[in-house]
Amino acid sequence: MEALRQELEDLKAAALNQIERCADATQLEQARVQLLGRKARLTGLLRQLVTLPPQDRPAIGLLANQVKQTVEEHIAARRAALESIPSDEVLATDRIDVTLPGRRPTMGRLHPLTQIIREICEIFAEMGFAVIEGPEVEWDYYNFEALNIPEDHPAREMWDTFWIDPASAKVDRPMLLRTHTSPMQIRIMEQTKPPVRIIVPGKCYRYEAVDASHESQFHQIEGLAVDEAVTFADLKGTLYAFVRRLFGNDRKIRFRCDYFPFVEPGVDMSIDCFRCKGAGCRLCKASGWLEILGAGMVHPNVLTRVGYDPARYSGFAFGLGPARVAMLKYGIDDIRLFHGNDLRFLRQFP
Ligand code: DAH
Secondary structure, eight states, X not given: OHHHHHHHHHHHHXXXXXXXXXXXXXXXXXXXXXHHSTTOHHHHHHHGGGGSOTTTHHHHHHHHHHHHHHHHHHHHHHHHHHHHSOOXXXXXXXXXXXXXXXXXXXXXXXXXXXXXXXXXXXXXXXXXXEEOOXXXXXXXXXXXXXXXXXXXXXXXXXXXXXXXXXXXXXXXXXXXXXXXXXXXXXXHHHHOOSOEEEEEEEEEEOOOOOBTTBOSEEEEEEEEEEEETOOHHHHHHHHHHHHHHHHOTTOOXXXXXXXXXXXXXXXXXXXXXXXXXXXXXXXXXXXXXXXXXXXXXXXXXXXXHTTOOTTTEEEEEEEEOHHHHHXXXXXXXXXXXXXXXXXXXXXXXX
16 A cells, blocks of 8 residues: 555656646646546556555545646646746737837925925025924923013913823923924023024924914924124124025015014014015005014023023024915915915925
8 A cells, every 4th residue: 555655646746747847738738638638647546446455445545636636736727827928929029119108207396385494494504504403392491481481471372382281291391382493592502502503494383273374383494693792783684685585686674673582672574575666565465564584682581591691692583484484475375275285286386
């Protein structure tokens, strides 16, 4: 019996080998006849099963039928494989047409806000400002306290925001989504000695009723320059240069007093309306001027808190909303368009 079992195993190995080597359908058909046809050794063995002693028949019968099935399966698989190879004839005629125009991938582009942020940062970078970023989740200390806005100060109402639940964040100090990029003034001054010249783009948040000019999530760009003998004339000259780069060489600027607790004096800056050249139009609401940023001379309390001597150092700071700048520059009348995901809008900014 052992000899018969061995013969069946050898037969299977040889058969599979032969099937694998078949190079086309004709060879495979010849192999099939040789291996499974009437005169095949395997067919003969199956036929002789009846002549075996009854106790050996089940085991040998099972093995012989398994071998037959395996061989059939391999022949079928090899046939499928051979059919998937194109014939010589097909290969000779079925050429790839390399002159067909390619399929152009759809190219993305930078969002208009990203474009304006980069443009603004670039202008200041050329003037020697370092571009840095900071955390959007901020301590109350940096967002308010260190910026000369103590708890219960009414100025906090200018910046209503979203607070982080201290229990779920496992913190023991008040934490919030920053309402402006000004906290980075403090973080940078804490870490470095003057001279400081930085520009900080980033996202800010406010608890805000959304309308055509306000969103509860928006971008700001902060600027800060501190050194010995920095004056309001430096603030004016720097912002003048900036505005002319962005809005054209004949722009005028106007400062008016405004209140921000971290600067003294504080101002808001406007440019003369480039649409109507100051005559008054819809864009400037007939005033001839467009407000574009808040600025001022860094408050001595702020300098003292970060360990700068206000008798020796002075500086200016400013903060602007790039969305507002883009709206003015491109005549966009609704801030919600920026995040509306309407490709007809976005495609206008190549
Ligand atoms: N942080 C102010 C705001 O969000 C804007 C601002 C005003 C920034 C005056 C400044 C500044 O650096 O000097 O309303």
